[in-house]
Amino acid sequence: MAATDALPSRLRRLAAAVRRALAELVASCARRHGGAQGSSAAKVFGVVGGLLAGSGAGGVELPEDRADAMYHRWDGGGLTAQGPALLVRKSIAEKVSLAATYYVDMLSNASIDVVTTASPYKETRSEYGLVADYVYRNSHIIVAGSSSSEPDYEARAVNLDVAQEVFGGMTTVNLGFSSGSDDVGKKNSPEFSETARHWRYRIGLAQILTPRWLANLNFEAVSDDGFLGSPYRTALVFGASVPERVPSTRSSRAVKLSILGEVVRDNVAYADYRYFWDNWGIGAHTFGAGYRRYFGEKLLADAYLRYYLQDAALFYSDNAQTETAYVSRNRQLSTFSSISAGARISYRAATLPGGYPLLVNGAYEFVSYSFDDFTDVRTGSLYSYNAHVLQLVLTTKF
Amino acid sequence: MATAVRCLIIVLVALAACAGTAAAVQASPAAASAPDFTLRSADGPNVRLQEQRGRVVMVNFWATWCGPCRQEMPHLNRLYGKYRDAGFTLLGVNIDDDQAKAVGLASRLGLKFPVLLDSDKKVSRLYDLSTMPSTVLIDRDGRVRYLHLGYREGFEDTYEKQIRELLKE
Amino acid sequence: MKARLSISLRLPAASVVLLLAAGCSIQPWVKPYERERLADPIMSMSNDPLSDKHSVHVREVREGARGATGVQGGGCGCN
Numbered sequence: 140m141a142a143t144d145a146l147p148s149r150l151r152r153l154a155a156a157v158r159r160a161l162a163e164l165v166a167s168c169a170r171r172h173g174g175a176q177g178s179s180a181a182k183v184f185g186v187v188g189g190l191l192a193g194s195g196a197g198g199v200e201l202p203e204d205r206a207d208a209m210y211h212r213w214d215g216g217g218l219t220a221q222g223p224a225l226l227v228r229k230s231i232a233e234k235v236s237l238a239a240t241y242y243v244d245m246l247s248n249a250s251i252d253v254v255t256t257a258s259p260y261k262e263t264r265s266e267y268g269l270v271a272d273y274v275y276r277n278s279h280i281i282v283a284g285s286s287s288s289e290p291d292y293e294a295r296a297v298n299l300d301v302a303q304e305v306f307g308g309m310t311t312v313n314l315g316f317s318s319g320s321d322d323v324g325k326k327n328s329p330e331f332s333e334t335a336r337h338w339r340y341r342i343g344l345a346q347i348l349t350p351r352w353l354a355n356l357n358f359e360a361v362s363d364d365g366f367l368g369s370p371y372r373t374a375l376v377f378g379a380s381v382p383e384r385v386p387s388t389r390s391s392r393a394v395k396l397s398i399l400g401e402v403v404r405d406n407v408a409y410a411d412y413r414y415f416w417d418n419w420g421i422g423a424h425t426f427g428a429g430y431r432r433y434f435g436e437k438l439l440a441d442a443y444l445r446y447y448l449q450d451a452a453l454f455y456s457d458n459a460q461t462e463t464a465y466v467s468r469n470r471q472l473s474t475f476s477s478i479s480a481g482a483r484i485s486y487r488a489a490t491l492p493g494g495y496p497l498l499v500n501g502a503y504e505f506v507s508y509s510f511d512d513f514t515d516v517r518t519g520s521l522y523s524y525n526a527h528v529l530q531l532v533l534t535t536k537f
Numbered sequence: 538m539a540t541a542v543r544c545l546i547i548v549l550v551a552l553a554a555c556a557g558t559a560a561a562v563q564a565s566p567a568a569a570s571a572p573d574f575t576l577r578s579a580d581g582p583n584v585r586l587q588e589q590r591g592r593v594v595m596v597n598f599w600a601t602w603c604g605p606c607r608q609e610m611p612h613l614n615r616l617y618g619k620y621r622d623a624g625f626t627l628l629g630v631n632i633d634d635d636q637a638k639a640v641g642l643a644s645r646l647g648l649k650f651p652v653l654l655d656s657d658k659k660v661s662r663l664y665d666l667s668t669m670p671s672t673v674l675i676d677r678d679g680r681v682r683y684l685h686l687g688y689r690e691g692f693e694d695t696y697e698k699q700i701r702e703l704l705k706e
Numbered sequence: 707m708k709a710r711l712s713i714s715l716r717l718p719a720a721s722v723v724l725l726l727a728a729g730c731s732i733q734p735w736v737k738p739y740e741r742e743r744l745a746d747p748i749m750s751m752s753n754d755p756l757s758d759k760h761s762v763h764v765r766e767v768r769e770g771a772r773g774a775t776g777v778q779g780g781g782c783g784c785n
Binding site: 207209211213220224225226240242306307308309339341342343345347349350351353355357358359360361391392393394395397399401405407409413415417419421423425431432433439441447449452471472477483500502508528530532534 | 736743748757759765767
């Protein structure tokens with residue numbers, strides 16, 4: 140059409156000039172930084188935020204107003220963690236949306252660590268969050284803060300994420316930065332007071348492949364500093380219990396590729412793979428796949444499988460036979476695999492007075508963990524356990 | 538630190554460069570004849586663009602799944618009611634696969650102007666739509682005078698100004 | 707002592723930038739009027755915000771891996 144003919148050629152010339160300039164800058168960037176630590180570069184760089192890359196291809200719009208109430212529950216490995224969670228989101232002015240979240244975790248902990256070194260206990264953790272979204276042209280900016288507290292641990296975090304639609308809306312670039320700061324305490328030990336800091340940098344690309352297929356590529360670097368262990372956890376060295384010694388820094392990377400597509404009308408299949416590695420020697424693979432379909436107008440069902448594999452940290456040992464600077468028996472850092480299967484149902488239950496929809500969402504997942512180098516000291520054999528995860532959510536949008 | 542800031546600028550410039558190609562542009566194209574088309578309207582009868590010669594025509598391409606399109610509708614409705622008697626007409630070309638959904642939303646929104654159904658996308662391809670929504674302003678001689686890609690707050694004031702200008706000719 | 711990132715972020719950033727720059731000269735091949743299916747909630751990579759947050763949290767406190775989940779924000783940092 141005549142209207143748009145003049146524009147593409149002018150833009151193509153501009154794009155070519157920009158490309159040349161960018162290539163020069165990037166090359167000089169790489170030359171300058173050969174071998175440098177890159178810490179300040181990374182931190183300043185990370186301040187340009189990023190967002191949830193999973194938003195699909197709906198264009199840049201403010202998230203819709205909503206109120207959600209959830210009941211969540213984890214039952215497994217001797218631990219029960221359950222509680223409510225609430226979310227309320229409202230747009231104020233055409234371009235800004237605010238949300239507040241409240242999350243409670245009530246733990247009843249009789250897990251293997253607890254029963255073999257102490258006695259079962261109950262504890263409650265609560266977390267408050269505030270999120271502000273701002274949409275300007277093709278950009279979506281999110282600023283969020285959260286504060287979590289339990290009797291022996293306080294954590295605060297801020298996040299900044301920016302999603303930018305480019306390339307005619309076919310591609311969304313997401314950049315994100317999070318910074319967290321924790322105060323670590325120890326029950327019945329008022330003199331114990333440590334801190335930990337965390338930084339996360341995310342970059343992601345959401346790409347429309349065809350009118351029915353999408354792909355996402357995400358990369359996240361996490362950096363921790365400070366007291367990264369647990370004051371209650373012990374390690375075994377030559378069979379004797381010693382307090383664990385964990386490095387005071389950790390630096391990790393993760394890359395994830397996801398694909399989602401409509402295979403048949405109203406039937407969607409998706410799959411993802413994530414590779415994780417860090418400077419503690421842990422390498423992990425996560426495989427996921429699932430299928431979703433509509434049943435009639437009101438019901439959406441989703442079923443998925445997840446398989447997780449991890450290699451132990453360098454200083455992890457079930458029962459260390461040498462003296463090393465760092466040693467830990469934290470099974471979270473051991474060699475293990477986990478397989479889970481889950482299903483989720485979303486149902487448009489009713490329409491409330493005023494025309495607001497009431498959506499009911501229920502999910503159940505069965506997870507099985509099996510450890511290759513962590514023994515259950517009560518039985519002497521390798522530890523494994525199963526868990527059940529439940530989520531029930533009521534949502535209304537207005 | 539300086540190199541870090543440079544890296545930051547690189548990414549922002551790249552984003553701006555590519556985002557720029559997709560930003561809504563208000564173009565004043567060389568006046569070319571608007572491609573003719575005939576589409577079935579939601580009420581039933583066929584509507585042909587050429588038959589609207591003598592009136593100022595605004596063709597608005599929209600879809601039920603497009604947020605900015607829905608935001609724009611009340612403004613278009615108002616403009617249609619206001620300038621209809623002065624020789625202005627508005628054709629809302631809907632591109633949903635599901636025509637029933639389109640007709641349903643049109644009646645829920647109380648659209649007074651003709652809603653035309655282009656579910657096989659023939660007219661969308663003819664007009665080489667690059668953005669949703671797209672609004673084309675055609676003068677009394679059937680020539681394209683203004684093209685608006687996308688919708689943002691304040692566009693409706695520009696539409697009104699341009700409609701009045703074309704009506705005066 | 708500040709934590710140091712041993713591998714710089716510049717490589718992924720530079721790749722994204724070059725992809726974008728190259729992409730500037732290719733025309734979008736999925737036209738906006740073909741994006742109807744993509745706007746359907748079934749095509750969303752995430753569920754609702756509370757569910758996603760909970761799912762990521764229960765895994766992150768039990769597994770060594772973290773990050774790149776597509777869910778914004780850091781974990782609670784709790785032990």
